[in-house]
Amino acid sequence: MNVQPRARQARPEARGRTACLLAAIWLIVGAAGLGAAPETRTDKISPVILAHRDAKRQPLALAAEAHRRDLEARGLNAGDLSGESCALYTERPLSAAEREALEGRGIAIVPGLWIPPVAGRHPQGFHLARVAYDSLDAVRDDPRLVRLESAEIRSRPLNDLATGQMGADDVQAGQGVGPFSGAGVRIAVADSGLDLTHADFxxxxxxxxxTTGTSPADWSTTVANTVTPHGTHVTASALGRGTRSNGRYRGSAPGANLCFYKIGSSANGSATEADMIEAIDRAAAVNARVFSLSYGGFSTYMDGSEAAEQAIDAAEAAGVAVFVAAGNDAAAKLHDSVSVAPGTTSDALGFTINNPYSTSYETPQYLQVIWRDGTPGADNVxxxxxxxxxxxxxxxxxxxxSGSTSVxxxxxxxxxxxxxxAAGGQKTYWFRLQNSAGAGAAVLVHLYRTSGAGTFDTPDSAFTVGHPAVADGAIAVGAWTQRRSWIDAWGSxxxxxxxxxxxxxxxxxxxPRxxxxxxxxxxxxGAATISARESVPGL
Structure with missing residues (x-):
């Protein structure tokens, strides 16, 4: 479902409900791609990576534990202060000998993983690599390496009536089509973890x-949930057998085969872009027909050009139907937008932070300003x-x-x-957006809060479908309400x-995007959906 974008003139909580991602796994649809604009950046290294490098340098006045918390709140890997996971773009796959030579220069490339270019969408392919910050000049000096983008930022994890509402019951029963149960179809799910002891799987x-390595040789086979039941819930919605409920709470494809990839951190459930890419690539490599990803968030560009989105588009081009949660942020007050004409400044946008604590609140808030004005690289806003x-x-x-431009x-x-x-206080910060262009049309500028506690006073619910659901080839799935009440396993x-x-x-x-x-x-x-219950106590 789409809504009309709001264009104010310049005078110029995730809610804990998981969208049912694979509720439509029997539906295979196409997705239109958009042409890519020329790259205008002169430095091969993304300014985002340089900003991450600077952030990881511990300030003298900040204790190590406080520095770690700040990094994790921003979605960065506090366990690797000397480098980060990156998408290393090249015109062709690098040979084993080339990869080995680069590793000796602080550029450790994940073996066996190459995401190819996608015609009309993504001009170059990429390797995943861990790149030391001291090795950035080696990337700049190597003509084989086209550009380097971050793959470190983390995304967050985002039934009896569902199958009937969308007609899956009829498909399973052979009413007008089939019968089809998903038998013979391999479905891959990437999520927080899975309760393999549950009889429905x-x-x-x-x-x-x-999360334990970069290939099957070093990936652990222990995939249990540790901090959230999200993966068990999502997987059962897709292909749960309904064994524990006599068939009442079965998934949409109860006969399908399962590949499961744990991408959620055992510490907090979040997932890195690198692990999402590895999951997508692995699913395609083992001939999964359907891939489900119920993770996402706001990203640098929100235009479908980033590394995980390219991995999705490459998988879709290879015949994989990729379903991705659209997100749970329409009512979260994390996005605002305003139309700003050249040479003008917008009216003020209110951004309010409440401090319910007994101490001063000084946690950094991170904000992403994104726009498209036809003059990439001009930095007019x-x-x-x-x-x-x-x-x-x-x-x-x-x-x-940081400031950067997508391809x-x-x-x-x-x-x-x-x-x-102050403790117990509240403050509204007044933001204005300035457009320094000397001519041209007004530009719609987006402001996203990506980390922190503040919310916008006049939020815009449009343009909130998250990364990587904004991929051209992703089937981005929004949440439909099938019930408003339910009784849990304990009778509450x-x-x-x-x-x-x-x-x-x-x-x-x-x-839209x-x-x-x-x-x-x-x-x-995808609202108040009943699914399999996790057996880990407390989840």
Missing amino acids: PVPFEAYDL SLVCTNLKTTGPGRESLTLL RGTESREYQLNPVI SHYYPDLTVNTLAPFSSRG IDGLRKPDLVAP
Whole structure:
């Protein structure tokens, strides 16, 4: 379902409900691709990587534990301060000898993984690599290496009525088509973990923990959930046998075979872009027909050009149907937008932080400003805050961390707001967007809060379908409301008054993509969904 973008003139919580990703696995649809604009960046190294390098340098005044928390809040790997996972773009796959030579220079390439270019969508292919920050000049000096993008940022994890609402019951029963149960179809699920002791799951064709290495040789086969039941719930929605409920709560394809890939951190359930890419690549390599990913978030460009999105598009081109959760951010107040004409400054956008704690709140807030104005690389748009406290104790700041342009011409700037809010207090920060272009049309500028606690006072629910659901070839799935109440395994009743049956769930992320491509691609039952229960105590 799509909504019309809101264009204000310049005068110028995830809710804990998981969208049912594979509710439509029997539906195979195509996705239109968009042509790529020329790359305009002169440095091969993404400014995002340089910003990450700077962030990992521990400030003298900051304790090591506080520095670690700040990095993890931003989605960075606090366990690797000297480098990061990257997408290393090349015109062709590098040979084993070339990879070995680069490893000796601090560029460790994942063996056996090459995501090819996709015609009309992604101009070069890439290897995954761990690149030491001290080796960035080696990337710059090597003519075989075209560019380097980060693959480190983490994404978060985003039934009896569902199968009937979308007609899967009829498909399974042979009413008008089939019968089809998914038998003979290999479905790959990448998620937080899986309860393999649950009777509703078949013995997997393979199951790996991708967070433990870079290939089957070093991936663990222990895939249990540790901090969230998300993966068990999602997998059962796709192909649960219904054994524990006498068939009542079975998945959409209860006869399908399973490949499971744990990508969720055992510490917090989040997943790196590198692990998502490895999962997609592995699923295609073992001939999975369907791939499900219920992870996502806001990213640098939001235009379908990033590494995980290229991996999705390559898998789709190879015949894999890739279903990705659209996201749960429509009502989260994490996005605002405004149309800014050349040479003007927008009206103020309110961004409010509440501090319920008994100590001062000084956690950095990270903000992504994204726009498309037809002049990639010009850096015409900037963000300012008009009411920072800049003198005396409790000084605040807004700092530009990085500015970059995607291969599709989307421009992006990341900012860090350092607030100081007294215990029990609240403050609204007033942002304005400036367009320094001397001529041209007004540009719609997007402002996303990617980390922190603040929310926008006048949020825009459009343009909230997340990364990597914005991939050209992804089937981005929004959440439809099939019920508003249910009784859990312990007999307790739950009721969601803000849900309306047979409507789009209010939390389900809305489109379109920032370049106008229609997203999400479909909606399926995904609110108050009943699925398999995790056996790990407390989950």
